[in-house]
Amino acid sequence: MADPIVTVSELLAPAFAAVGGPGVDPVVRPSDRADAQANGALAIAKQLGQNPRQVAEAVLAIARDLLVGVCSDIEIAGPGFLNLTFTNEFLAAQLATAANDSHLGVRSTPLAEHIVVDYSHPNVAKEMHVGHLRTTVIGDAIVRMLTFVGHRVTKENHIGDWGTPFGMLIEHMLDLGETEAASELSVGDLAGFYKAARVKFEAGETFGDRARQRVVLLQGGDAETLRLWGVLVAESTRYFNTVYATLGVLLTDADLAPESMYNPMLPDVVTRLRDVGLLRESDGAQVVFPAGYLNREGEPLPLIVQNSVGGYNYATTDLACVIDRVERLKVDRMVYVVGAPQAQHLAMVFAVSEMAGWLAPGVAVHVAFGNVLGADRKMLKSRSGESLKLNELLNEALERAEAAVVDKNPELPAAERTAVAHAIGIGAVKYADLSTDRIKDYVFEWDRMLSFDGNTAPYLQYAHARICSIFRRAEVDRASVRNSVPVLATPQERALALRLLAFDTAVWDTIDRYSPHRLCTYLFDLAQDFTGFYEHCPVLKAADEATKQSRLALCDVTARVMEKGLDLLGISAPERM
RNA sequence: GCCCUCGUAGCUCAGGGGAUAGAGCAUUGGUUUCCGGAACCAUGUGCGGGAGUUCGAAUCUCUCCGAGGGCGCCA
Numbered sequence: 275m276a277d278p279i280v281t282v283s284e285l286l287a288p289a290f291a292a293v294g295g296p297g298v299d300p301v302v303r304p305s306d307r308a309d310a311q312a313n314g315a316l317a318i319a320k321q322l323g324q325n326p327r328q329v330a331e332a333v334l335a336i337a338r339d340l341l342v343g344v345c346s347d348i349e350i351a352g353p354g355f356l357n358l359t360f361t362n363e364f365l366a367a368q369l370a371t372a373a374n375d376s377h378l379g380v381r382s383t384p385l386a387e388h389i390v391v392d393y394s395h396p397n398v399a400k401e402m403h404v405g406h407l408r409t410t411v412i413g414d415a416i417v418r419m420l421t422f423v424g425h426r427v428t429k430e431n432h433i434g435d436w437g438t439p440f441g442m443l444i445e446h447m448l449d450l451g452e453t454e455a456a457s458e459l460s461v462g463d464l465a466g467f468y469k470a471a472r473v474k475f476e477a478g479e480t481f482g483d484r485a486r487q488r489v490v491l492l493q494g495g496d497a498e499t500l501r502l503w504g505v506l507v508a509e510s511t512r513y514f515n516t517v518y519a520t521l522g523v524l525l526t527d528a529d530l531a532p533e534s535m536y537n538p539m540l541p542d543v544v545t546r547l548r549d550v551g552l553l554r555e556s557d558g559a560q561v562v563f564p565a566g567y568l569n570r571e572g573e574p575l576p577l578i579v580q581n582s583v584g585g586y587n588y589a590t591t592d593l594a595c596v597i598d599r600v601e602r603l604k605v606d607r608m609v610y611v612v613g614a615p616q617a618q619h620l621a622m623v624f625a626v627s628e629m630a631g632w633l634a635p636g637v638a639v640h641v642a643f644g645n646v647l648g649a650d651r652k653m654l655k656s657r658s659g660e661s662l663k664l665n666e667l668l669n670e671a672l673e674r675a676e677a678a679v680v681d682k683n684p685e686l687p688a689a690e691r692t693a694v695a696h697a698i699g700i701g702a703v704k705y706a707d708l709s710t711d712r713i714k715d716y717v718f719e720w721d722r723m724l725s726f727d728g729n730t731a732p733y734l735q736y737a738h739a740r741i742c743s744i745f746r747r748a749e750v751d752r753a754s755v756r757n758s759v760p761v762l763a764t765p766q767e768r769a770l771a772l773r774l775l776a777f778d779t780a781v782w783d784t785i786d787r788y789s790p791h792r793l794c795t796y797l798f799d800l801a802q803d804f805t806g807f808y809e810h811c812p813v814l815k816a817a818d819e820a821t822k823q824s825r826l827a828l829c830d831v832t833a834r835v836m837e838k839g840l841d842l843l844g845i846s847a848p849e850r851m
Numbered sequence: 852g853c854c855c856u857c858g859u860a861g862c863u864c865a866g867g868g869g870a871u872a873g874a875g876c877a878u879u880g881g882u883u884u885c886c887g888g889a890a891c892c893a894u895g896u897g898c899g900g901g902a903g904u905u906c907g908a909a910u911c912u913c914u915c916c917g918a919g920g921g922c923g924c925c926a
Contacts, residue, residue: 303869313869320906352870353906397926434926533926559924568853569922581924588926617855618921644856645919682889710864714857715919722863726889728875729864736889744887787867795865798874808887815886850888 276381277779278360278368278772279303279310282344286312286356289337293329294318308347308357309772315354326354362762365771370759372775373831378838380778382424387606390428390599391417394518394525395612397434398510399443401465402517402664404646404654404718405613411707412643413611414523414844415790419781422842428603429529432595433514435507436533439471441489444502445481446471452505459509462516462665507532520668522700522844536594540586543593544579550630558582564625567618577622589623596627596638607637609788614642614713641788644715646707654718668703674724675699682726683851694851698724698732701845705731708843709794729798734840735847737801740808741833742849745826748814752830760824766807770828773803777835781842790843797839804832 283302290298290312298314305311315333319326330350337356341348347359372379393413396402413429421427446467447455458467474481491499511527518525544560547553552562554576561576569575579590599605610620620640627633648654656662676695679686686694706723709730710716726732745752762768780796783789813829816822837847 301869305870307870311869316869316906326906355870437926439925557923561923567922570852572853576923578924583924585924587924591926613920614856615920616926619926621855642856651918714864717863719863722876725876730875733875740888747887791865795874798865802874805890809891812886 276379277776278344278365279776279779280381281368282310282341282358282360283312285340285344286314286333286337289333289340290314290318292336293332294321302358304776305357307351307355308349309360310358311351312356312358315356319354330354330356360772362768365768365775366759366762368775369771369831370757370827372777373756373827373834377422378777378831378835379775380423380781386424386426388426388428388604389420389607389609390430390603390605391420391609391611392430392432392531392595393417393611394523395432395434396510396514399439399459399464399471399506400434400468400510401661402514403661404664404667407664407667407703408643408646408707408712409611409613410518410521410523410525411704411844412641412712412790413609414525415708415793415842416609416611416641416785416788417524418842418844419785419790419793423781423785428605429525430531431525431529433507433511433530433532435503435510436537436591438489439468440492440503440506441485441487442471442475442481443468443506444488444492444499445484446474447502447506449474452502456505456509459506460512462513462663464510464513465660465663517665517668520665520672520700521704522846524844531595533588533591536591536598539594539598540590543590543597544586546597547579547593547626547630552626552629553579562626562629564622564629566625567622575622577626589619592620592623593627593632596623597632600632600637605637607639609639609641611641611643614644616640617642639788641712643712647715647717649717649719651717668700670720671699671703671724672696673699674720675702678724678726678732679851686850690850694848697846697848698735698851701731701735701840704843704845705734705794708790709798711791712789729794731840731845732851734797734801734836735845735851737804738833738836738840738847739849739851741804741829741836744813744829746850748826750826752833755823755827755830758823758827760827761821763821764811766803766810767825767828770803770807770832773800774828774831774835777839780839793839793842797836800832800836800839804836 279302283300286300286302290300298318301313302310303313315330316326319329322329327350334348334350334356338348343361344364345358346361349357351357391413394406394410396406417427417429475485488499492503544553547562554561554563556576559578559582560580561578563574563576567575577589578587579593580586599608612620617640624633624638628635646654654662672695675698679691679695679698702723706718723730724732726736760771762771776796780793784793811825813822813825816825840847
């Protein structure tokens with residue numbers, strides 16, 4: 275099992291070790307000159323002070339016996355590359371194995387960890403916007419992949435349900451009337467609600483006083499205030515859940531780890547920092563100075579954990595969160611899917627946690643991402659210039675997808691059409707977000723993401739659907755073809771087989787870098803290879819029954835890799851569209 | 852002022868030490884209009900500039916230019 279590149283790398287390792295010493299990397303990569311190339315000889319030659327071609331020959335002399343049955347051809351090329359060509363029998367056997375593997379050839383992790391993934395984190399009584407789209411979609415894909423390879427994953431949705439704005443929000447709710455406010459929030463007019471509260475807060479002194487008084491009551495644990503606060507949280511959470519349902523993400527109420535949850539732990543954070551001797555007083559605030567951070571004036575930059583009037587802030591909460599994850603959840607790794615602007619803040623939180631001895635280096639990872647931009651290359655806005663609500667964006671995706679489906683396939687029954695439009699519309703939005711390198715900003719363009727051509731969700735979904743169509747027309751049970759070993763007679767069949775076997779590497783590359791776009795690129799390449807196969811290799815009209823069976827088997831694995839790959843991205847693959 | 856991220860073809864993006872830097876879209880010119888459903892082939896003075904490390908650099912380092920972001924009591 276596993277990618278042939280991985281297999282051959284392991285097989286070659288002893289040959290390289292014999293020539294270059296233990297631990298030498300054969301540096302096996304895909305190649306356009308052959309199926310793969312091993313570049314390790316050049317590095318060894320440098321160290322040994324020898325001619326790289328001679329080194330390659332020495333390696334080859336040993337490797338030939340190790341690769342019997344695996345490679346039909348090994349030749350030395352250029353300055354000392356080993357060009358490797360796999361035997362068709364080896365590829366076919368590997369593919370047959372993958373086809374019968376529940377994980378389609380993807381290796382499980384050798385060491386299962388408990389990993390917390392922190393993502394989505396919307397704010398109570400505040401609208402979800404496109405920034406939340408990124409953290410939610412990327413985080414969800416990472417959760418799915420880590421789980422797939424055998425890790426134990428805890429999702430945490432760190433919703434913002436605490437802080438000074440709640441005084442203002444609660445008072446506004448009382449002004450509106452509780453029932454009225456609740457319905458406003460649950461239907462998703464969070465922006466209007468928050469804005470109205472904000473306006474009153476800034477305009478009226480009496481309202482401001484009430485709000486500040488309410489904050490004191492909230493923090494003091496006043497029962498009625500807590501009940502009112504609870505209404506805000508419950509209605510907002512209900513609204514978030516409708517957005518999550520539309521998006522099709524895994525988050526549920528069980529994953530909520532609200533800021534308020536850490537509230538009782540905050541004094542202890544400060545105490546513990548004092549106990550380990552890290553706490554300093556600076557301008558009246560309680561702070562820690564992590565090494566290497568400077569402010570504008572070139573002075574050490576503090577992480578403030580308690581302000582000059584005794585209040586705690588998000589740094590304190592984040593530190594409590596680290597402690598909770600390490601000591602209560604006993605996680606091995608924590609993944610923060612948070613926007614790039616938070617890089618310094620998180621780095622400082624991690625640094626302080628390490629200084630305090632709570633966190634081992636490398637355990638906490640910031641999976642950062644860039645902005646969603648409009649066609650004008652500025653932050654994506656709605657037509658009226660307001661920041662774009664996530665919910666409105668998703669609704670537009672559904673409308674556009676429905677129109678596209680009506681246009682492409684008018685015969686589709688109405689009931690099925692809605693479901694397909696959902697898969698396409700939401701898939702398109704998610705895929706557009708996932709298919710570019712997350713650290714970069716990306717340009718949001720409806721026409722491109724919903725196109726049935728190019729590197730888009732609809733194109734991949736279409737490739738899947740057309741395979742399903744082949745099986746429908748063939749009236750063949752999908753599972754029945756899984757025991758046949760495919761014959762890789764044409765270049766297209768061979769290329770498709772090689773690609774299918776690379777699913778393993780694609781998933782692991784994605785996990786190793788927390789970069790879903792790697793899997794997207796792979797799936798797009800797979801769809802392209804399938805199209806080449808589809809054009810050149812008749813399936814139902816194959817020359818003979820054995821060829822037909824072989825090609826049906828290739829179709830089946832392709833469809834399953836595509837479906838699973840999309841599933842790992844949180845995108846569904848309809849059987850017809 | 853300091854720090855971080857980004858800069859690849861007309862556009863949107865891959866490629867993160869290996870051989871001639873790729874894809875999609877768009878463009879232009881052909882072929883096909885037949886199967887299973889939404890065709891295929893061809894088409895390019897492109898790695899922001901410069902220096903360095905290396906047998907080898909789009910990739911690593913430095914520097915300059917450009918864009919975005921962060922830098923003490925909001926989150």
